[in-house]
Amino acid sequence: MCSGAQISAKLFIFAPCMKQTILLIEDDATFGTMLQKWCGRNGFEAELCSDIASAQAELTHKKVDLVLSDLRLPDGDGIMLLHWMRDLNMDTPVIVMSSYGEIQSAVAAMKLGAEDFLEKPMNPAILKEKIEQALLKKPVEAKPVKAVKANVDGMVMGKSAVARQMYDHILKVAPTRMSVLIMGESGTGKEYAARMIHENSPRRSKPFIAVDCGSLSRELAPSELFGHLKGSFTSAIEDKTGVFVQADQGTVFLDEVGNLSYEVQVQLLRALQEQKVRPVGSVKDIKVDVRILAATNENLEEAIAEGRFREDLYHRLNEFSLFIAPIRDRKGDIEIFANEFLRQANEELDKSVQGFSSDAMALLEKHHWSGNLRELRNTVRRLVLFASNDIITVDDIPAFASQSTNEDLALQPDNEREQIENVLRKTRGNKTLAAQLLKIDRKTLYNKMHLYGIKL
Numbered sequence: 001m002c003s004g005a006q007i008s009a010k011l012f013i014f015a016p017c018m019k020q021t022i023l024l025i026e027d028d029a030t031f032g033t034m035l036q037k038w039c040g041r042n043g044f045e046a047e048l049c050s051d052i053a054s055a056q057a058e059l060t061h062k063k064v065d066l067v068l069s070d071l072r073l074p075d076g077d078g079i080m081l082l083h084w085m086r087d088l089n090m091d092t093p094v095i096v097m098s099s100y101g102e103i104q105s106a107v108a109a110m111k112l113g114a115e116d117f118l119e120k121p122m123n124p125a126i127l128k129e130k131i132e133q134a135l136l137k138k139p140v141e142a143k144p145v146k147a148v149k150a151n152v153d154g155m156v157m158g159k160s161a162v163a164r165q166m167y168d169h170i171l172k173v174a175p176t177r178m179s180v181l182i183m184g185e186s187g188t189g190k191e192y193a194a195r196m197i198h199e200n201s202p203r204r205s206k207p208f209i210a211v212d213c214g215s216l217s218r219e220l221a222p223s224e225l226f227g228h229l230k231g232s233f234t235s236a237i238e239d240k241t242g243v244f245v246q247a248d249q250g251t252v253f254l255d256e257v258g259n260l261s262y263e264v265q266v267q268l269l270r271a272l273q274e275q276k277v278r279p280v281g282s283v284k285d286i287k288v289d290v291r292i293l294a295a296t297n298e299n300l301e302e303a304i305a306e307g308r309f310r311e312d313l314y315h316r317l318n319e320f321s322l323f324i325a326p327i328r329d330r331k332g333d334i335e336i337f338a339n340e341f342l343r344q345a346n347e348e349l350d351k352s353v354q355g356f357s358s359d360a361m362a363l364l365e366k367h368h369w370s371g372n373l374r375e376l377r378n379t380v381r382r383l384v385l386f387a388s389n390d391i392i393t394v395d396d397i398p399a400f401a402s403q404s405t406n407e408d409l410a411l412q413p414d415n416e417r418e419q420i421e422n423v424l425r426k427t428r429g430n431k432t433l434a435a436q437l438l439k440i441d442r443k444t445l446y447n448k449m450h451l452y453g454i455k456l
């Protein structure tokens, strides 16, 4: 930390060229802002972060050409960040800014691959020279950030405390090969979290394959997962490579893993334990190296107690658990996601809606969002489609205004059938979520669906 008095605007002229992005990591807000403005005046695009967690978030989903980081930060030091970048093979040059007496740390940073270091207070001319030198070493067309690839386009990251803790867990577990069980209500972003883990792992250049276990029939699941040989069953008209072999050295994401039949669970456990799969109809095992991420929105411990899920498989999948909180519990993130969904909807629908009025945003923040981010995305898309002005106002979302902020859908005795049907419609048939909203257990929901003849 230091006073930025020596950074003077007048010394430099704006240099219009292909703008390169500098990520500034500085917890002294005044100095950080001054530095950011200085960068702008000197022809650089500058993003400002005040701690390591948010810097990691920026580095993992934006193109950054240079990092200019303070050594001492609220959630750790610049050395930690360098370790993390090195583990992920990120080659973005880093210049560390050290204060008087931090020379030892600055040396450690250089050993870890920092491009240079600058002692505070900094001389702007030297700062500019070092930035230019560091940028010269990295051609503009070089791959921007190694951590996240294009297949996570449109992915944004929340800034709430809950979200930060989740990213912190993701970043810790990502570089390992541990299996991760991702839990959370439907639409909270479990698949996106799985992609984030893959993209931040050393496997990121290898395949990420998502399998919806809910849609795999008992008969076809083994062939889908492990492959089959031609003629091994009636419809096997040619050899098929299973997901595990296709994803070799990469990651397989098993969504709704609780829906796998008991028989397939046994085969899956074997594949995980032995790192080998045997295609249906074959007598030979194939060696595979696959990391497994699994997701569920039902309570698997309950499923184990009811004998529907194997406990040994559960422990194998749950080497690390990650809980994704519903969006209503991290209201601070709603604006970020709503703006991103607005951007996506504008692009998709060829519209140019600029944003939300502050009371419209307040309404979005109050809504219960039982369908989580998926519901928010669909709502924003609908709002953009119907928007007649540049800004979405409260008048564009009258439906929410009349709703209670904490929608209580608990089952009432008088019109049970209608309520259950409504809630199942709301959850798009997700019975676990429907049972939670109705405040009954799944078994009771099944019994009542049976009693009222409700079919999905």
Ligand SMILES: Nc1ncnc2c1ncn2[C@@H]1O[C@H](COP(=O)(O)OP(=O)(O)OP(=O)(O)O)[C@@H](O)[C@H]1O
Residues within 6 Å of the ligand: 154, 155, 156, 157, 184, 185, 186, 187, 188, 189, 190, 191, 192, 193, 255, 295, 297, 340, 373, 374, 377
């Ligand atoms: N980090 C993110 N950035 C941008 N959009 C996101 C993000 N996470 C989720 N979404 C949006 O929310 C939608 C639902 O996310 P996702 O499919 O990952 O949820 P899920 O929890 O796996 O749902 P389900 O339990 O129904 O499978 C996505 O299609 C995407 O539009």
